[in-house]
Amino acid sequence: MTRASLYLNFAGSSEEALTFYRSVLGGEFLGIMRFRDMPGAPEMSAADAEKVMHMTLPVGDNLMLHASDTLESRGQKLAVGNNFSIMLEPESKAEADRLFSQLSAGGVVEMPMQDMFWGDYYGAFTDRFGVQWMINFANPHSA
Structure with missing residues (x-):
């Protein structure tokens, strides 16, 4: 990590x-x-x-x-409790996938892991305990 x-x-x-x-x-x-x-x-x-x-x-x-x-015009509602996430920045795409798969099990996926326009590999979810997570692998070959 x-x-x-x-x-x-x-x-x-x-x-x-x-x-x-x-x-x-x-x-x-x-x-x-x-x-x-x-x-x-x-x-x-x-x-x-x-x-x-x-x-x-x-x-x-x-x-x-x-x-x-947050953009209310896009349906994003800010409330105490959903105003922060833990962001993990793993060292590899494989580790990003493993963390995402295991931590999101039983939770709600907001965005599956995917290559993003800023060049990183990213996904977001809320785990089964209600904690929000982001996984972001900064792909060194995307710059």
């Missing part, structure tokens, strides 16, 4: 929240991707297009805080 990280969801305040965390914890953003940046971005309001699809703040050597905004 390369790393485990926390992935936080916000109702439109991802950038504000991570900017606050950065002011307290230090670090520099690794980048901000907005919903408008998606290839073939679906029709959405100008406000939704400006919301954060993904951003990352490293905190020291051992923690990454990732964040994104």
Whole structure:
């Protein structure tokens, strides 16, 4: 396993929240991707297009805080308890598949493991205990 990280969801305040965390914890953003940046971005309001699809703040050597905004216009409802996920970053595609298969057993798959437009191999699910997980293998050959 390369790393485990926390992935936080916000109702439109991802950038504000991570900017606050950065002011307290230090670090520099690794980048901000907005919903408008998606290839073939679906029709959405100008406000939704400006919301954060993904951003990352490293905190020291051992923690990454990732964040994104939820889009109510796309049926995403933010509620306390579903506003975070554990993200695992395995060292291989095979390990990603194993983790996904075993941890999601008896749970609900949100997105099966698949190659994504940003170049990684990714999937998401809620396990049988109600914990949300993301598996993201950063394919070194995709860049």
